[in-house]
Amino acid sequence: MPLLEVDDVVVRFGGVTAVDHASFAAEAGRITGLIGPNGAGKTTCFNVITGLQRPQHGAVRFADRRITRLPVHRRARRGMGRTFQRLEAFGSLTVRDNVRVAQDIHRGPAGLLRPAGADVDALLDRVGILAYADERADSIPTGTARLLELARCLAGDPKLLLLDEPSSGLDESETAAFGALLAELAAEGRGIVMVEHDMALVMTVCDDIHVLDFGRVIASGPPALIRTDPEVQRAYLGYADDDVTQEIDLEQVAP
Amino acid sequence: MSTLLSFTILGLFTGAAYAIAASGLVLTYTTTRVFNIAHGAFGMVMAFTFWDLSQRQGMPTWLSLVLVLGVIAPATGWFVQRFVTRGLGEGPVSVSLVVTVGLFVGLIGLAQYIWPPEPRTLPPFLPDRGVEIGGTYVTAHQLITILLSAVVAAALYLLLNRTRIGTAMRASVDNPVLLRLFGGNPDRVASLAWAIGVSLAALAGILLTPVIGLSYYDLTLLVINAYAAAMLGRLKSLPLTFVGAMGLGILQSFAVAYLPTDGNLAGLRAVVPALFLFAVIVVMPQAQLRIGQVKGIVSAPVPSLVRSGVGGAALLVLVALLAVGMSNANLLLVGTAATYAMVMLSLVLLTGYGGHVSLAQFTFAGVGALAYAKLDEPNLYGLLLAALIAGLVGALVAIPVLRLTGLYLALSTLAFGVLMDKLVFQADFAFGFNGTLPAERLSVLGHRFDSLGGYVLVMAAFFVLMAVGLLVLRRGVLGRVLIAMRDSPAACGTLGLDMRWFRVALFGLSAGMAGLAGALFAGLRGTIGAADFQLFNSLPLLLLAVVCGVTSVTGAAMGGIGLMLLPVLQSYRPELAGVVFAVLGFGAVALGRDPNGLANQLFRLGHLLDRRFGDRVRSAVPLLPLPADRVAVDEDSEVPLTEVGAHAAARG
Numbered sequence: 001m002p003l004l005e006v007d008d009v010v011v012r013f014g015g016v017t018a019v020d021h022a023s024f025a026a027e028a029g030r031i032t033g034l035i036g037p038n039g040a041g042k043t044t045c046f047n048v049i050t051g052l053q054r055p056q057h058g059a060v061r062f063a064d065r066r067i068t069r070l071p072v073h074r075r076a077r078r079g080m081g082r083t084f085q086r087l088e089a090f091g092s093l094t095v096r097d098n099v100r101v102a103q104d105i106h107r108g109p110a111g112l113l114r115p116a117g118a119d120v121d122a123l124l125d126r127v128g129i130l131a132y133a134d135e136r137a138d139s140i141p142t143g144t145a146r147l148l149e150l151a152r153c154l155a156g157d158p159k160l161l162l163l164d165e166p167s168s169g170l171d172e173s174e175t176a177a178f179g180a181l182l183a184e185l186a187a188e189g190r191g192i193v194m195v196e197h198d199m200a201l202v203m204t205v206c207d208d209i210h211v212l213d214f215g216r217v218i219a220s221g222p223p224a225l226i227r228t229d230p231e232v233q234r235a236y237l238g239y240a241d242d243d244v245t246q247e248i249d250l251e252q253v254a255p
Numbered sequence: 256m257s258t259l260l261s262f263t264i265l266g267l268f269t270g271a272a273y274a275i276a277a278s279g280l281v282l283t284y285t286t287t288r289v290f291n292i293a294h295g296a297f298g299m300v301m302a303f304t305f306w307d308l309s310q311r312q313g314m315p316t317w318l319s320l321v322l323v324l325g326v327i328a329p330a331t332g333w334f335v336q337r338f339v340t341r342g343l344g345e346g347p348v349s350v351s352l353v354v355t356v357g358l359f360v361g362l363i364g365l366a367q368y369i370w371p372p373e374p375r376t377l378p379p380f381l382p383d384r385g386v387e388i389g390g391t392y393v394t395a396h397q398l399i400t401i402l403l404s405a406v407v408a409a410a411l412y413l414l415l416n417r418t419r420i421g422t423a424m425r426a427s428v429d430n431p432v433l434l435r436l437f438g439g440n441p442d443r444v445a446s447l448a449w450a451i452g453v454s455l456a457a458l459a460g461i462l463l464t465p466v467i468g469l470s471y472y473d474l475t476l477l478v479i480n481a482y483a484a485a486m487l488g489r490l491k492s493l494p495l496t497f498v499g500a501m502g503l504g505i506l507q508s509f510a511v512a513y514l515p516t517d518g519n520l521a522g523l524r525a526v527v528p529a530l531f532l533f534a535v536i537v538v539m540p541q542a543q544l545r546i547g548q549v550k551g552i553v554s555a556p557v558p559s560l561v562r563s564g565v566g567g568a569a570l571l572v573l574v575a576l577l578a579v580g581m582s583n584a585n586l587l588l589v590g591t592a593a594t595y596a597m598v599m600l601s602l603v604l605l606t607g608y609g610g611h612v613s614l615a616q617f618t619f620a621g622v623g624a625l626a627y628a629k630l631d632e633p634n635l636y637g638l639l640l641a642a643l644i645a646g647l648v649g650a651l652v653a654i655p656v657l658r659l660t661g662l663y664l665a666l667s668t669l670a671f672g673v674l675m676d677k678l679v680f681q682a683d684f685a686f687g688f689n690g691t692l693p694a695e696r697l698s699v700l701g702h703r704f705d706s707l708g709g710y711v712l713v714m715a716a717f718f719v720l721m722a723v724g725l726l727v728l729r730r731g732v733l734g735r736v737l738i739a740m741r742d743s744p745a746a747c748g749t750l751g752l753d754m755r756w757f758r759v760a761l762f763g764l765s766a767g768m769a770g771l772a773g774a775l776f777a778g779l780r781g782t783i784g785a786a787d788f789q790l791f792n793s794l795p796l797l798l799l800a801v802v803c804g805v806t807s808v809t810g811a812a813m814g815g816i817g818l819m820l821l822p823v824l825q826s827y828r829p830e831l832a833g834v835v836f837a838v839l840g841f842g843a844v845a846l847g848r849d850p851n852g853l854a855n856q857l858f859r860l861g862h863l864l865d866r867r868f869g870d871r872v873r874s875a876v877p878l879l880p881l882p883a884d885r886v887a888v889d890e891d892s893e894v895p896l897t898e899v900g901a902h903a904a905a906r907g
Contacts, residue, residue, distance in 0.1 A: 050749050076751035088746040090739045101739040104732045105752045149746075156750060 001064055003028040003191040004049065004160055009058030011044050011215075018044045019055070020215035026208070028159065028191045031182055033202045033223075035195070036212035037235060042195040043085050045212070046162050049193075050082050051075050063159065081153030082162035085195070089145050089152075091138030098137050098148055099123055102155035120155070127151045128177060143169030147178070160191045167198050179205045203227065211235065261391040262512040263505060268397040270504020271404035272462045274497045276481040278411060279455030284490050286424050286448035287336065288344025289351045290662050292614075293358035295478025297453045298460030299471060300362050301328050303370050305461050306377050306469055316380070323461070324454050332453030333446045339844055341445070346848075347741075348661035352612045353801045354847040360794050361840020363471050367833030379465035400462045407455065408497055414451075415493075424448060472791065479673060480507075482666060483532035489539065503531050522678040529673035536667050537655045557734075563726050563808070567719035570812070574715040578708030586707045588819055590779040593714040594620075596815025597772035599800045600721050600808065605765035606797075607806035607850060608729060610741035611758070612665040615672030616769050616796055621788025622648050622675070623770025624694070624777040625685055633695035633703075638774050645770020650763035657755045660744070664758075672790035680785035691784035694777035714775050718815075721768060722808040737761070795821065795836070798843040804854030813854060 002025035011019040019041040026032040034042050047053035049060055051072040059068045067075050090098050099120045124130040127147040132140050137148060146166050153161055167175050175198065182205050186192055196202050202209065202223070209226045211219040213235040219226055226232055280294045291297075301323055308319035339358065343351040379396035386393055415421040420443075427444045459481070460474055467473050480503060487499030510524045523530075558566070577589055598620050605611050613619075626641035627633075656667045681688050696704055697713065704710040728734050740747050740754055747754060777783045799818045804810025821839070825832045846852060 052745060052748070071753075072748035073751050073753045076749050080749075082749050084746070088743040090742040090746065092742055093735065093738055097735055098739075101735045102750050104736055105739075105747065105750045152746075152750065 002026060003063060004193065005059075005061040006045065006049065007059045007061065009045070009048055009055045009060070011041070011048060011053060011055050017215050019048065021058070022212065022215060022217050023058075024210040024217055024220060026160070026191050026193045029186055029189050030207040031186050031192045031194065031205050033194055033196060033206035033209040034212065035197075035199075035202055035209060035226075040212040040235075041215040042212055043164055044215075046082060046164055046193075046195065049075075049162060050080060076156070076158075079157075079159035080162070081156055081158035081160070083146060083149035083153060083164055083166060085164040087142065087145050087149065089137040089148055091136065093137055094134055095129065095137055095140065095148055096120055096124065096133040099151050099155050102152040106156040123151045123154055126154070127181065128174075141169065143167075143171070143174060146170070154185075158190065160193070161185065163192065163194045163196075165195055165197060167196060167201055175201055258512065260389050262508045264388070264391060264393055264397065266505030266508030267501060268400050268504070269463070269466075269507060270501035271401045272459045273477075273480050273484050273504055274404045274500035275407050275455050275462070276459035276478065277484040277496045277500050278407060278493055279452040279459070280478070280481050280485045281488060281490055281493055281496050282411070282424075282448050282455070283452035284485075286427050287340065287445045289340045289355065290348075290490070291340075291358075291452070292352065292355040292478075293362060294452070294456050294481060295460075295475045296359045296362035297328070297331065298456035298477070299474035300366050301331075301453070301457030302377070302460035302464045302469060302474055303366055305457070306375055306464070307370070310375070310377065320461070323457055328454040328457040329450035332449035332451070335453070336446045336449035337442075340449070341442070343848075347610060348665075349606055349610050349612050350848055350850070352614075352662070352665055353797065353850075354844050356614070356794050357798055357840045357843030357847055359475065359840065360798055361837050361844060363475060364833045364836025364838070364840055366471050368837060369833075371830075371833075375469045377461075377464045377469055396462075396465060403458065403462070404497070407458075408493070411493060420444065420447060476673075479532060479669065480528040482669075483528050483535060486532060486535045486539075486666070499535075503528060506531065522681060525677040526674050529670040529677075532670040533655070533667060533674070536659065536663050536670070539656075539659055539663060557726060557729050560723075560727065560730075563723050566809075567723055570719060571712070571715055574712055578712050581708070583707050586711050587779070588823065590707070590711040590714050591776070592815045592819035593711065593718050594772050594776040594779070594815070595796065595818040596812050597714075597718050597721055597775070598769045598796060599803075599805075599811035599814045599818075600718070600725055601765040601768035601772070602797065602800045602805055603808065603811050604725060604728075604768065605761060606800070607810075608734065608737045608741065609758075609761045609765075611661070611761065612668075612797070613762075613765065613793075614665055614669040614797065615675070615790055615793050616765075617788045617793040618668075618672045618675045618790060619645050619649055619766040619769035620773030620776065621680060621785070622766070623773035624783050624788065625680070625692070625773075626770070627774035627777045628692040628694040628783060631695070633778065634698050635700070638697060638771065641774040642767045642771035645773065646763040646767025648770075649766020650759050652766075653759045653762035657759065664762075669790075672793060676785070676790045680788065686783070686785045689784070689786075691782045692777075693782050694780070696781075697775065697778045710779060714779065717771070717775060718812070721771070722811070726808060795839060798839055798847075801850055802839070802843050802846050802852050804852030805850050807851065807854045807858075809857065810852050810854035813857075 004026040006022060006024050009019050009022050010017065022041065022045060024032075024034070034045065036042055044053060048055050048058075049062075051067075051070060055068070059066055061067065062075065062078060062080060065078070067078070070078075090101060093101065103120060121130060121133065124133055127150050129140075129144050129147050129151065132144055132148075137145065140148070146169055150161075150163065150166060167178055170178055179201055182192060182194070186207075194202070194206070204223075206223055209219075209221065209223055210217050211226060211229070211232050213231075218231045218235060219229045221229075276294065276298060280291060283294075284290050304327055305319055305323045308314045308322060309316050314322075335358070340351070340354065343354060379394060380399050381395035384395035386395075386398070413421075415425055423440075423444050424447070427441045459477075463477065464474065467477070481500070484499035484503050485496050487502075488495030507524075507527045510527045514524050574589065574593075578586065581589070598616055601619075602613070602616060605613055605616075623641045623645040626644040627637060630637045630640060632640070652668060652671045653664065656664050659667075680686050681690075686692055696710055698704065699713065704713050729737075736747075736752070736757070740752070740757065744754060773788065776787070780787070796814075796818060799814040799821075800811065803814035803817060805814075821835055824835055849855070
């Protein structure tokens with residue numbers, strides 16, 4: 001039984017169908033990539049999974065439970081954490097306080113009286129932004145803020161991490177370190193679903209990939225298979241042929 | 256049968272006028288995401304302008320109408336969108352509400368200044384004409400109004416569905432960025448929407464004036480009826496808005512016809528629109544959390560506990576000195592300022608920390624005062640119970656709208672304020688119609704503060720206690736969570752926070768603080784009545800709180816003094832009465848985008864002086880722990896203030 005199952009989900013905005021009968025799954029302990037051209041419905045899928053968007057049709061199952069109708073916060077309490085494409089850091093708090101708030105929320109009313117522990121700094125260190133701990137979250141670079149959102153999620157010790165374009169704003173060496181961190185997090189048994197435009201990163205760290213185009217899942221499988229899938233080629237490049245150079249082309253598709 | 260018919264026609268007439276006003280409101284809101292609280296105020300000013308042209312200057316009616324509806328109103332709308340409300344739609348709803356409340360108050364002030372109070376009448380259109388329908392005489396004015404509402408509906412339909420700019424308008428509702436990418440111009444669309452919107456407000460105002468008279472407040476507050484109608488269409492659907500307006504008009508007319516004219520239910524007739532608004536808000540579907548909002552609120556720095564203690568002590572010493580030397584009349588003013596400052600503290604919690612807006616904070620103070628007077632327990636127990644009751648009432652207002660956010664919560668406080676004003680406060684079990692209640696001075700632990708000076712000192716002590724308590728809360732876990740909720744509700748939700756009960760608790764706590772202030776005020780004055788807590792006074796309160804700085808305790812203190820000074824200023828120079836409000840309103844329009852307000856400028860000045868002269872002063876007087884200007888200002892920064900300024904500048 002997969003950790004997360006998205007089953008036949010449909011989301012329409014007026015006349016536009018953003019997600020069109022999409023079904024995919026993500027396993028615990030594995031990194032699942034969700035890729036596709038701009039406007040393919042990736043972020044909308046995340047919104048459906050986390051409860052920010054109610055689907056017109058379909059179901060979401062998480063840890064063997066149907067959660068389609070649960071409110072946002074109850075899904076989070078079941079062990080779901082997410083980051084945002086357009087940043088949602090708490091701008092007027094410091095980086096450290098951002099993570100502290102997440103911890104406060106995770107502990108609930110019982111934790112209100114306990115002071116937040118030193119583990120906050122350990123988390124910041126883990127994602128590599130301890131140096132920014134005392135800066136206000138609206139004054140740090142974008143890449144750092146994305147890592148902050150990740151640290152904030154981790155404060156709740158989630159079973160499933162949904163990362164929306166986590167590597168944009170990171171330089172090459174930071175991206176490499178980030179990839180290693182993801183592998184570590186997955187090795188701890190967490191499921192990770194990642195929307196990402198950096199194909200090199202996706203192809204190296206992901207175990208499974210689902211490709212969305214116009215709201216439909218057009219391909220699913222391990223990176224090696226996705227790389228050569230003619231449907232995917234067509235979605236990304238507008239054409240497909242059997243030329244082997246396609247492999248290289250696909251890796252060069254940048255956001 | 257003919258009464259039914261005549262009241263139905265009367266209802267259709269008012270409904271038609273509401274429909275015209277409400278469709279303007281919907282148009283501006285959908286295209287720019289700015290809910291124009293001042294919509295009715297624009298209608299009021301335009302009705303006065305029409306009176307000025309057609310009656311005072313004697314222009315022909317048709318020419319005045321063309322000038323107002325075709326030139327002055329659209330130009331005003333265009334100007335306001337261009338220079339006042341532009342870009343507000345993407346920001347926090349608290350900012351756009353404050354700015355339009357600023358317009359609301361400023362326009363009333365302006366109208367009072369240009370057209371000082373005196374009896375004015377505006378004749379209806381074609382005053383001598385009319386037709387008999389089924390034994391009921393229908394005036395030409397009524398017919399014209401109903402006809403015009405149909406014309407407006409048809410014209411809006413054609414504009415939105417059959418023209419390019421109309422298509423662009425509908426597109427900008429969904430996504431202004433995308434519209435720009437496809438070569439549209441969201442700014443032009445927004446200006447046009449506001450031009451039409453103000454024009455429709457003007458038309459509604461002009462049509463209603465012969466019936467309800469040329470009054471600054473009645474015409475302005477008529478918008479509540481328009482809000483109620485627009486809310487039925489969820490601020491989106493024009494057809495539903497028309498249905499809502501007509502339904503409300505008829506309902507109101509029937510209430511006048513069939514509800515009793517005396518007894519406790521008499522007040523019901525006046526609050527039909529507020530009840531309607533409340534009912535519609537309650538049945539609204541769950542609001543979805545918005546992501547990708549522009550975040551703009553930068554909090555003022557939080558001082559250390561020691562520093563707030565020093566500031567509080569300094570304030571108490573100052574008030575004690577005043578208590579010795581001042582006349583009773585002036586002491587009463589100090590006590591009033593303390594009351595206002597405490598009510599503003601409740602806004603620091605709600606708006607400054609929480610990001611929510613209450614348009615009826617004085618009403619909660621009134622609940623506290625009423626409870627204190629009724630309990631007749633002039634001691635700490637009675638005081639706290641009064642605050643608790645006000646807090647419960649505040650929570651009750653928030654519970655029905657649990658699922659909703661921002662704008663709807665603010666509008667429900669407005670509806671609540673109208674209900675309390677017209678129905679509850681004036682009822683026999685409360686203050687009574689134009690009545691007052693006696694309230695005794697507070698005694699603390701058996702000691703009764705009979706002297707005015709002593710009582711004012713107690714009030715100042717309560718202000719300091721509340722302020723320090725608020726700062727402790729802000730520094731702790733709850734304060735952090737509050738700020739997080741304000742900065743990003745979506746992130747809080749996905750981190751597992753159930754924000755609904757937090758919001759109720761926040762509203763309750765804030766209302767409780769206002770209630771405590773009201774109870775103390777009752778003791779100060781000795782007698783209190785409904786007139787002390789009118790809904791309309793809550794708006795200047797909100798504005799002054801924001802202008803002075805709604806994110807800091809210092810701002811609340813400054814705001815309290817400022818609000819106390821307003822009527823004093825007016826009594827010195829009565830001819831400036833309108834100007835004072837105009838300055839306040841338009842000041843809020845100018846400063847509303849920076850909720851840190853003037854208090855923040857004071858902090859910056861303090862830092863500047865400290866950097867310049869601090870060392871010299873300290874070396875001259877070695878015992879001085881802090882420069883004097885920093886003691887008075889009880890806050891200090893964790894964040895370099897230049898940075899706060901930079902953020903404010905970046906947003907401005």
